Amino acid sequence: MSATTAMEVNAEARRILAVSISKLYASRTQRGGLRLHRSLLLSMVMRSARDIYHSSRESEELWGAQPTSEEPMETGSCSGEQTVLPEPQPEPQPAMISAEPPSDEPDSEDEGCDGETAEDKENMSPTKQSRKRRGKAAAAPDFLPSKRARLEPGEERHAAPPGSCRAGAGESLIALSLNRVIPAF
């Protein structure tokens, strides 16, 4: 898969994931209660979209040696930022990110988030890794709506972003949605 098609597939997968999640939430308020069949089909689509999203990201990483628009999005997602595709994002911590090989992303992201939340003890335990991380899914949720304002290019992130909790919440949303929606019945 070429870099461009990988990006297209990636964008498509993200879009489908966003649509699916909104459908899942909307179904909670439907008359007659949650429909098991519909929820199952939604979770299957989300699973395929997630798998394709990750495999297309791997293809992208193979193609792009320098930091692509993907990496800032990871740290962006760590901050709970919503990114607009495929606009490149500023890298709040370029030194940390570009030095890490892709396979270590979850760890670096952990450190980044944990380091940033050192002062924000209220919202998150700084030493504990989020138990809900699922490998590559850790850096996923940039297609989710975020309540945080988007950073202007060039701006630096100073305070501990409460959005770092959102990162855990965001990606765990995927895992949550996929694995918990059915047992909710």
Place this chain on the structure above:
Amino acid sequence: MAGVAGGNDFQWCFSQVKGAIDEDVAEADIISTVEFNYSGELLATGDKGGRVVIFQHEQESKNRPHLRGEYNVYSTFQSHEPEFDYLKSLEIEEKINKIRWLPQQNAAHFLLSTNDKTIKLWKISERDKRAEGYNLKDEDGRLRDPFRITSLRVPVLMPMDLMVEASPRRIFANAHTYHINSISVNSDHETYLSADDLRINLWHLEITDRSFNIVDIKPANMEELTEVITAAECHPLQCNVFVYSSSKGTIRLCDMRAAALCDRHSKFFEEPEDPSSRSFFSEIISSISDVKFSHSGRYMMTRDYLSVKVWDLNMENRPVETYQVHEYLRSKLCSLYENDCIFDKFECCWNGSDSAIMTGSYNNFFRMFDRNTRRDITLEASRESSKPRATLKPRKVSTGGKRKKDEISVDSLDFNKKILHTAWHPKDNVIAVAATNNLYIFQDKIN
């Protein structure tokens, strides 16, 4: 029986349309099920508001023998009401999911109607006589003063205006945790099955306080759930056999003589997936929305999102016939996912002789396939072609770049006008097609 499509021998023409013409359709009026009874004399519809309307076929008029009789309203009643499950804080919709008639055994008619949670047995009976001349009460029902009664008389039956009464005779409740999708009367005329997403129960028509669970596919850990039951039907002749379809596109045939719990199937019908057509939505479009046995009991038909398949019960590894309903939608699956149309559950039906099958599509189109000639036809249920005895013109959807005259392009299709429910008269070439809140009745032209 003649074929379905074109030619000199056979044409479909408009007969009647029931329902309001308003542009604004009330949600409660949307028809959710259509079913002829065993003789075809009665036609029942259920709607989202929980009502059942039964139409009766009037005899042909002697003055106009070239017209088949019409269907007129026979009885209307409120079958189900909205309920609230206080324990789960869930509203239970009153929408009628299915109606199934019982074979007629006496003057009254019986049908089963179900919503998501409760099945009801209704008795529809006629009253055209009234007893008059009681000894103890007046004509208006008040008790007479005993001192005034000086003689004895036998009440006499006097004719009265026909009154059709519907009364609930049995209520089969509290047996389904999940939403009921099917009911099916057994050929023994004593039992019936009801199916929800994960379980199938067998009932006796006389007993409401218990039922047998015959299929249970609920996994111990719900996180491992991979498929649900989407439809179930009893075999038309063998009272020990039933089938159920799944969201994965498979059908299981079970024999109730084998075990009390039929979790292990006797036959497993599945067509291997074509790997080249795999997409995000492969699972959704392979989910079976309806399964129907042929009248002969030799075949069964399944409907998934894009096609109808006919299976020979003796061959499990692939269907014997596959008909594409609207293949032009395959490239539009993403948009259909976004507007929720991909979740629509289309039904299908056989004609009386099993030589033809029918199913619905979008834009108020419905499709018929002749199994012998392999011809197919697309027709439209619309007010424009609603003149009495007007012949229906075949419709065509243009898939290529060039759109011919009278063709409709895929992008012009109205996806809000969907035909999910159709029914074919058990003996004659008369069909009932539910288009949102309208019921269209078409019949063949008698030459």
